[in-house]
Amino acid sequence: MSSWDARWDQARAELDPAGALAPVRVAAEHRGAYRATAAGEVGWIELSGKAFHEAGDKRALPAVGDWVLVEGWPEAVAGRGAAVVRAILPRRSLLVRRAAGLATAPQPLAANVDVGIVMTSANTDLVPARLDRYVGLLRDGGIEPVIAVSKLDLAADPGAALAAARAVHPRVVGVSVVTGVGLDEIRALGGAGRTAIVLGSSGVGKSSLLNALLGTALETGAIRDDERGRHTTTHRELFEVPGDGAWIDTPGMRELAQWIEDEARPEEEQAFDDVAELAAQCRFRDCRHHEEPGCAVRGAVAPERLASFHKLADERRAAAARQASARKIAETRKARAKKPPPSDR
Numbered sequence: 257m258s259s260w261d262a263r264w265d266q267a268r269a270e271l272d273p274a275g276a277l278a279p280v281r282v283a284a285e286h287r288g289a290y291r292a293t294a295a296g297e298v299g300w301i302e303l304s305g306k307a308f309h310e311a312g313d314k315r316a317l318p319a320v321g322d323w324v325l326v327e328g329w330p331e332a333v334a335g336r337g338a339a340v341v342r343a344i345l346p347r348r349s350l351l352v353r354r355a356a357g358l359a360t361a362p363q364p365l366a367a368n369v370d371v372g373i374v375m376t377s378a379n380t381d382l383v384p385a386r387l388d389r390y391v392g393l394l395r396d397g398g399i400e401p402v403i404a405v406s407k408l409d410l411a412a413d414p415g416a417a418l419a420a421a422r423a424v425h426p427r428v429v430g431v432s433v434v435t436g437v438g439l440d441e442i443r444a445l446g447g448a449g450r451t452a453i454v455l456g457s458s459g460v461g462k463s464s465l466l467n468a469l470l471g472t473a474l475e476t477g478a479i480r481d482d483e484r485g486r487h488t489t490t491h492r493e494l495f496e497v498p499g500d501g502a503w504i505d506t507p508g509m510r511e512l513a514q515w516i517e518d519e520a521r522p523e524e525e526q527a528f529d530d531v532a533e534l535a536a537q538c539r540f541r542d543c544r545h546h547e548e549p550g551c552a553v554r555g556a557v558a559p560e561r562l563a564s565f566h567k568l569a570d571e572r573r574a575a576a577a578r579q580a581s582a583r584k585i586a587e588t589r590k591a592r593a594k595k596p597p598p599s600d601r
């Protein structure tokens with residue numbers, strides 16, 4: 257239960273005994289400023305510069321879904337500047353992007369979410385590994401996962417699509433915003449003080465589902481011919497249904513699926529999408545894009561950009577080598593300690 261309740265009241269009283277601050281919920285982030293909502297009212301909120309700089313870890317910053325205590329809320333609602341965040345109430349769940357590499361700290365995606373709807377289209381190939389990662393990500397965050405198989409009206413074999421999803425996770429709902437099938441079941445997952453988040457690749461129909469459920473007018477997009485989608489939704493956003501629940505729309509591929517799929521890749525490839533894409537065409541699979549023959553990257557990427565790529569790659573390799581040798585030294589020490597002392601006879 258992530259909407260305001262007695263437990264939140266208690267947490268608030270501990271942080272703000274005088275009750276001078278207003279509790280509001282973070283609805284969206286726009287480059288360091290945040291939109292917040294409370295009882296149907298909306299306003300801008302911001303961190304003080306000091307709090308921003310003291311936040312060593314991104315998890316110390318407000319995330320969509322956070323309940324925060326702010327000063328100056330009435331003015332913010334009236335459109336006179338931004339209220340200032342004084343505290344984040346302890347989170348009941350937190351969806352994070354796992355740390356991908358050595359330099360990347362865990363990134364919070366959404367806080368205080370009860371249920372995560374992982375959406376996949378019945379109209380395209382279902383990728384079990386991808387669904388599995390979303391489900392795992394939700395579980396790790398303390399959020400209940402449910403798979404939604406969308407666009408059931410377009411499926412050649414809806415039963416097969418649902419069965420494939422059930423093989424990944426037992427809770428599956430088939431939906432179509434065209435026929436309306438499954439909408440009641442999805443609606444019942446949220447509401448009554450609960451917060452739901454919808455995740456999945458671009459173009460699967462996340463925003464369309466929320467429009468059908470909430471009567472919102474979120475932008476939805478046509479699928480490109482290559483079925484890769486266009487990333488119509490560009491940022492995470494929470495929609496409050498006053499007195500009921502809240503729903504969070506998310507962008508597809510680029511922001512989330514990409515991150516999840518990125519986990520296994522070296523940091524430099526994650527940071528340099530263009531290089532990673534071109535690298536698939538290099539003659540050698542392990543091409544480092546220096547002097548190798550048949551390199552598809554060298555001629556196509558600006559020299560300064562390639563230099564930055566190489567710098568990051570070198571740093572990552574050096575750090576990995578340092579870790580490996582530290583491990584080796586530790587293992588050798590352990591092995592030595594186990595050996596019986598040399599006898600002097």
Ligand SMILES: Nc1nc2c(ncn2[C@@H]2O[C@H](COP(=O)(O)OP(=O)(O)OP(=O)(O)O)[C@@H](O)[C@H]2O)c(=O)[nH]1
Pocket residue numbers: 406407408409410431432433434456457458459460461462463464465475476477478479485486487488489490506507508509
């Ligand atoms: N036939 C059919 N089309 C659907 C259904 N749901 C969504 N669509 C269409 O699929 C396209 C993509 O839908 P969106 O809701 O924008 O997808 P999204 O997941 O929000 O995509 P991003 O915002 O890019 O992540 C749109 O053209 C929708 O009209 C459905 O149940 N049936």
Ligand SMILES: [Mg+2]
Pocket residue numbers: 462463464475476488489505506507508
């Ligand atoms: Mg969308």
Ligand SMILES: [Zn+2]
Pocket residue numbers: 535538539543544545546548550551552553554
């Ligand atoms: Zn190359």
